[in-house]
Amino acid sequence: MKHINKKIIFIGAGNVATHLALAFHKKGYIISQVYSRRISTASTLAKSLKCTYTDAISAIDTTADIYIIAVKDDAVSEIADTLRLKNKIVVHTSGSVPMDVLKPVSKNYGVFYPLQTFSKNKKVNFTNVPVCIESANASTLESLISLARSISDNVQKINSEQRKVIHLAAVFACNFSNHLYAIADNILIANELSLDILKPLIEETATKIMYNAPASVQTGPAIRKDKETINSHLQLLQGNKEYQRLYQLLSKSIIELDKQKKR
């Protein structure tokens, strides 16, 4: 394997860094160092990778091949302001940070954005995870594509503007959906019921759109314009103005989209 001697350093040790680092480690890459602002976080990840760790940017080893900055979005530019790596390959993993914030760090900079939701204690199979790649130049692009292909079968060239749109869409489809699951969970728990009863339905809802446009398979009271049910739901929610407001706004939005489709 060509990549086997490539040394990678992780800057960041949160969920994205941890899942990515373990995936590369499994594929035979050498992760040589982990940096985190919090030394305990750095040490936890470093232990799983059997490598060194630090909480000082100045102590980051500058002799590795690839630097993966996987930190909070607003921390990327802070790090970019301090880190100087000449011509090493340097990427960040963020959906919404422009590539160019890495310009001062190295001439071979880019983005390595794995489009997935990473949580502690939940393993991720990277094979199907889309990895969005962007780079400042052709040779770095090639290196990043080969790096990404070593863990994923779904590698795509995506520019900063497209990435931002994809990230926004992901917030709606995934972060917000998960919150709707949480609201359902709360409603059920408050009535001594369990989310378990909804799980087959949640699964089917997600599966259904794999082969159908979501708007074409919309079901429920709003799309049926079933005012009686909508009103009885709003009444059930009368103790919670926030949920009521969300229910109204989402129902209105479903009806609006349906109108637009029929125009």
Place this chain on the structure above:
Amino acid sequence: MKHINKKIIFIGAGNVATHLALAFHKKGYIISQVYSRRISTASTLAKSLKCTYTDAISAIDTTADIYIIAVKDDAVSEIADTLRLKNKIVVHTSGSVPMDVLKPVSKNYGVFYPLQTFSKNKKVNFTNVPVCIESANASTLESLISLARSISDNVQKINSEQRKVIHLAAVFACNFSNHLYAIADNILIANELSLDILKPLIEETATKIMYNAPASVQTGPAIRKDKETINSHLQLLQGNKEYQRLYQLLSKSIIELDKQKKR
């Protein structure tokens, strides 16, 4: 099989009726008649079941064993006002209509609520579909449970109040989630991108909550309180006040729930 001689009549021929009728048909029940207000809809379903059909409530055969009313929520009581079936088993399939609207129809009435989203052209495997059963009396309950168990491994006794709560929670977790998928789809299409890139993420988001409380696996800019990303997303949405409003409200709700959890 004990049930093999049971004759079922379907009142309604929409998505729920069609999927249910085909599931019973497959298990060897005789569906002897289909009623629908629209004769063409009745005839389509009747053809797949090789049975008779009608668009007149007065022409509904009163000699069958089980009557399944699977019509729009607000049409259930209309039908209950006209239909008289003495002591036949009569159920509706609605999540939000109280059981008692069927009281005038027969003394053996109940509810048979399959908790699933049914769309045209999308087959449903009933084995995992929770079926919520309620009944006016013990013998009808027993018949309904055995009817439900013939198609599903997940049959539950649920009263009208609980059913209403479950239905409300399902609207949040499924109908509204699907609409968020539709919004993501629209955002991507408007930028010449495809929902395909989000599908692994959508799948993982739904899968993740099978073994984790949704609030405990929330990810995204809101839970990170990443104001920079939130603001850049709101700016991207500036042409669409509705999506902006939804984005703000859902983000606020995520932050609010997180606060409550930490209290």
